[in-house]
Amino acid sequence: MKKVLVTAAVRQELSGLEKLLEASELLPGERGCYLRGTLLGIEVLLGLTGIGAGRAGEKVGRFLDTEHPELLLATGFGGGLTGTVSSGDIILAQKVVEASRGDQEPRELETDETLLEALGAVSIPSATVCRGSLLTVEDVVCSARQKRALGSRYGAEGVDMESYAILREALKRGVPCIAGRAVLDEAGFDLPRGLDSIPDSDGRLDAMKLAALVLRRPWSIPGLFALRSRSLRASTSLAAFVKAAVLARKDSSHDA
Template sequence: MHRRRLGVVVALDAEAQALHAGALRHDVVVEVSAQLLLVVSGMGPGRAMAAARTLLAAGVDGLVSWGTAGALQPERKPGDLLLPEVVFGARQTWSVDLPWRALLAQSLSFPAYAGGLLSVATPCGSVAAKSAYLLDFPLAQGVDMESGAIAAVAGAAGKPFVVIRSIVDPADQSLPDAATGGVDAYGGLQALKLMRGLLRHPAACVDLMRLGAQMQKALKTLRAVAPGLQAGRVA
């Protein structure tokens, strides 16, 4: 075992706060500790790719995709932790650094699920979309939008990477439009858009409350993983 400097790409402010209690800035390197650097990138593969390159330019030895995901497998529930062995893209598959992944898993007092993670270019918010993706990628436990881009940057640079994702929405739950249309790229509320959406679909308020509770479960899991990552150890 030895200590290295690690770079974490995080899409949302809330996800970043599960790892870093200090002030956050967007699209720039934030020093969590001497061993851990972080960039809050915003959602999507393009933003994640730019953040991963920024971290490599800052001299990190490995990259981490950190945050939340939607479930594809019906048995995955909110708060379940995914430590995938592979990341599936539309045209390519990447393997995580397996010894590093194993070290993280060993640091936990609760289960972490292996298998794969599907990374897509646009939000996957409907049950129909999740079902279709699972047919094409039956080994995928969940779906996100950033891990494939981070994996591609790490692979091109010859650097190790791992993925740490906690489930928010299960496979049988569609996200209300207000959940995606009422926030900015970093997960910040856009009050006017959110209110307009709720005025058009008042019943979505209940769905948003349920989603908020599920997000808290996912963030609780990430906070439990944080100490193992902050140690900065790579096998």
């Protein structure tokens, strides 16, 4: 294995991983991956999809057609839907479910069993890596009540807004892909509303939009402070997970 692509919606999610990469370099342009480096002797590319399935599918398709990686790790933060996962835990997707929309029934994509077997035994310090299902939805799920209802309806452990589209694009091109999401907000935690308005179209945090959110919703400040520690924990877990996953995949490739 020579090249791995790691994606996330916003750069904050990959901040821990950026620190682990050796010989890293920022890449020019706004349409491709933004950072290249090495990890355990493997070339690693980082790409931002932005928030939402439509944008993510388009960008990941472009990344894959340009870079031709041998493995795609669809990472980022997600919300917990059950009491079995805590902030900082990694949900390794056995399958990804697209939530129903209007008359459209839920759709599922399963992770390749060989890839799941290779990465399913990875462990990281201070957090749990658990196999489970990820649910992809159209809108940010903020309330604890909403999260528990979705977990009960779909039988999923975690929720995000991009994984189904990313896995779909990888499957179209025959690129091995697995989704691994770090839990930012556990099932019982109410997210401050308006978080999805802060990143810009390229998945970078916009300070002006953050300030505007605080001005519009000053009562959200305590929740934003609570998210700060969770964000650090989740980004640290993601970095450790990616490192362990690259090592596990590297070892399984050698065994083959």
